[in-house]
Amino acid sequence: MSIDTKAEAVASPAQGTPAPRDSGLEWRNITYDIPLPRKQRKAALAASANGSSEKASPAANSADQGNGVRELKAGDRRILNNISGHVGRGEMLAILGASGAGKTTLQSILSARLGSVGTLSGTVTFDGKQRNPNTWKRSTAFVEQDDCLIGQLTVEETLRFAARLRLPNAAYTRAQKDERADQVLDMLRLNTAAETFIGNGLTRGVSGGERKRVSIACELVTEPQLLILDEPTSGLDSFAAYNVVDNVRSITRRTNISTLLTIHQPSYSVFCLADRVMLLARGGVFYDGPPGEPAAKYFSALGYSPGEGVNPADYYLELVSNLERNEEGEARITRLLDAWQDQIKKGPIKATQPSDGELTKATAPGDKPSPSSDQSTVVASSPGVEKNGILPEPGSKEAEDKRAVVADKYSTWPITWPEELMILTHRHFLQQIRDRELLIGTQAQSIVLLIIIGLAFLRLGLDNKDVLARIGALFVIPTNASFAVLFPVISIFPLQRQVMLRERSAGVYRTSAFFFSKILTEIPGQVLQRVFFYLVVYWMVGLQPRRYGVWIAVNLLQVACSVSLGLFVGAVSPTLNVANIIAPLINVTFLLFAPTILPNPPPWFIWIRYISPLTYTVMALLQNEMHGLVFRCSPGETQCYANGEAVLDSYGLTTFTVAECIGFVFAITFAFLFMGYLGLRIVAKPRFRYTNA
Known part of the structure; x- marks a missing residue:
């Protein structure tokens, strides 16, 4: 970015420019040039070196309008040429022009x-003072x-x-x-x-x-x-x-x-x-x-x-x-x-x-x-x-x-950070509970998947043939949550993000207050919607009755992690279409390297396993369920797991304890939230450009 201060001089009396006004908005000698596209710029620079130049626009050719204005550099295009004007108090000015006119x-x-692109010169004042x-x-x-x-x-x-x-x-x-x-x-x-x-x-x-x-x-x-x-x-x-x-x-x-x-x-x-x-x-x-x-x-x-x-x-x-x-x-x-x-x-x-x-x-x-x-x-x-x-x-x-x-x-924030958080949380809460289509859709999806998953893994027994089914159930359930929660979050975030960008450009509130209000509404909202699903599917599948506390805690933590991933993707994606491309890419990659899908990943991909929340969620759920189980082996079976510990050892699911797995999912959740906040802060940072007065 460059701002030319040499063209700040007031237009000459010959141009008929009135004396500076002390009421309303006034602009003088506004000139703005941008670089041509690369190929055109190279051609223009070559032509300039050969002594020729690109034909200037009629505005730039205007004799009077060009007085006192810096020379157009080779390789640049003039968008505005020495424009002056004003709009007084109690006055409405309409600017009209065809496409490309510069309005x-x-x-x-x-x-x-x-x-920040281009070279800008001139002065803009309001009530006779620099902005x-x-x-x-x-x-x-x-x-x-x-x-x-x-x-x-x-x-x-x-x-x-x-x-x-x-x-x-x-x-x-x-x-x-x-x-x-x-x-x-x-x-x-x-x-x-x-x-x-x-x-x-x-x-x-x-x-x-x-x-x-x-x-x-x-x-x-x-x-x-x-x-x-x-x-x-x-x-x-x-x-x-x-x-x-x-x-x-x-x-x-x-x-x-x-x-x-x-x-x-x-x-x-x-x-x-x-x-x-x-x-x-x-x-x-x-x-x-x-x-x-x-x-x-x-x-x-x-x-x-x-x-x-x-x-x-x-x-x-x-x-x-x-x-x-x-x-x-x-x-x-x-x-x-x-x-x-x-x-x-x-x-x-x-x-x-x-x-x-x-x-x-x-x-x-x-x-x-x-x-x-x-x-x-x-x-x-x-x-x-x-x-x-x-x-x-x-x-x-x-x-x-x-x-x-x-x-x-207005030189400081209008209200305090806690007030911003409270008001924005209230606004997001109203938006969430009144979005009938989304609420009905997510609940209908949850019920349908509950019926399908519950009936597919209905009342699993302790025969050896049920071992793989039990592993499959404890993998499918958190995987389903990661997709079912992720997409509703990213589907509503782009619109809220646009509202936030508009309000942030006006200096209404801090980015942190907006993002924390999203956390306070999205995570509890999604968690509450999933409690019924986990309660019912647990008993339909027939998991250990005394292990329900860890089960619900780990699954709800996975829901929170999926929400945090959705907030991260929504924050850094410029549009919903981009978010819908990024989100499945990340989720499927995490799914692919889960320990029950790919027990021995290639060495160059092993790091993906350790940043995937599904790795720790599945490991914690299987440890919680398999410990203490004794399986029945039928005569003639060549491979038989005597107990749950043998299953865990076979799949390499004892690397971390349940508590450690919960800690890792917490850490990944906070990492997604932190990256989402940083991404939103960068995207939502208001960018203002002032001419010198």
Whole structure:
């Protein structure tokens, strides 16, 4: 990673850049280059050495836009070229651009979520100050495109958990946190859906628009000063999209925050909801001003006007798409980029106050906009918003003062580690007991396997022919548990992991608190579900009645070990598909080198036996069962085991005692948990990248 500090100088007056602002978010001279792929990079470096160079993008060719910007290095590609802009308090800015225009990259830079690859230069300030890495991630709100929510929680529960985790104890009591959740519930117009479950692919829940508003609400509980949304209308119909953006605009004005959103193919009614729009093409800006009539006049003066019935937002972006890559299209893009640089010298484009008729025209066919957000959503007048007068009305001077105090508290963790653990454990517990499909599925699986295994090894006797059957039963039962427990754990972990990554990037809680809460819910939950199975199958198989205590202890410890393996695999696997590949690979390898399957493994594989929990589980179970047994030998049998000790000696199952085997399984369990924690800590570590101010 490299950050170029030489390009920090403010743009020259000739470019028309206004004086630095002390309110809202401002960025100046943002330039970002990334290395080309290896083959293209080699070709570019060779061409540079020969005195030629790759043709630059229209944005980089723009004369004015290139002033004061570092030279593009051979072998690099310019993604953003000297972009400047701002979004003030109480203002909503929409960033639009075709694929590859740079809108997502710009958003990542402004939110400090850009990866470490590439060279970045420029300045980003908020309220006239450099962004503080200690408070930025907690004092700003970032709403991702994908809604990572827990389907088993209601809307109200989701917001209350968010408030209790995110709001600092130094500024809020428990009652105030719950009231803040109610305030946000009202601001996002989610009162009617408060008791509705979020839902998932298998369970019906809230609508798509409500789901998006819940995601926004989770970020707004912290009373942020800046709200950034990544394509909030993606996947929504025009009506739901309008309501979401209209709701966001209302909150922006009501609470006097700065709001920035990227948006893809908006309807014209959504396009006109923004106070300003920034249109990007090839890493440069070709319009930054009010939507609606001002934008239409600007492009009309350049000779570009959409036809009757054409969505102007789509039309403006089509002007710079040039999918055919022809010279005419490239010339048009260059002209639009240069024209905007000329406009910057003249000054910003002023907004006009639309009449009722113009507002009607802004509504695209088929859109059904809700009432104007400026009048329809008055938070203080809604019931329940100021319960007992605990919190000030959003947007009031008292609320602004409290928000400033809260922002100062975000340099440390909002709540203590024990509180994080308690709240996260409660949330995971609710998710676990409400997941009907998983609970019913695992119980049905347990009952079916109980019947099959119990009947297959029903009431084993003490004849010599029953020796192998007894060994088989004591191998199959823990092996079944290792698979039956492992896959339910890894099936739910990836979604929880995504929720955790989103919350960790916002600095909500510590990784250790999340992981320990998973241990406290998953291990007891799986153990309790298996107790009935072990109790019944023990008597069905006909094992020694007085050895039940060690039997249940060893098997339940194997369950805990399988859960720990599932947590480890789930933590280090980026997707469920990857987890489903890794988990069987590890489990089958452990199974293959169990002492009853491969008594004498090759020397180069002997180490696998000693790291396999099944080795110690099977050894402990067989020692527990075989000691004291006397087998009957039929006349004429060439090989006969006189007693259980002879069986143990024959299979080499006396290397360790039962107590030692239990100790080794404990050690392996803790090893899996430790590796899972380290893996999750590495994966979940928030990575922020700030430009120098």
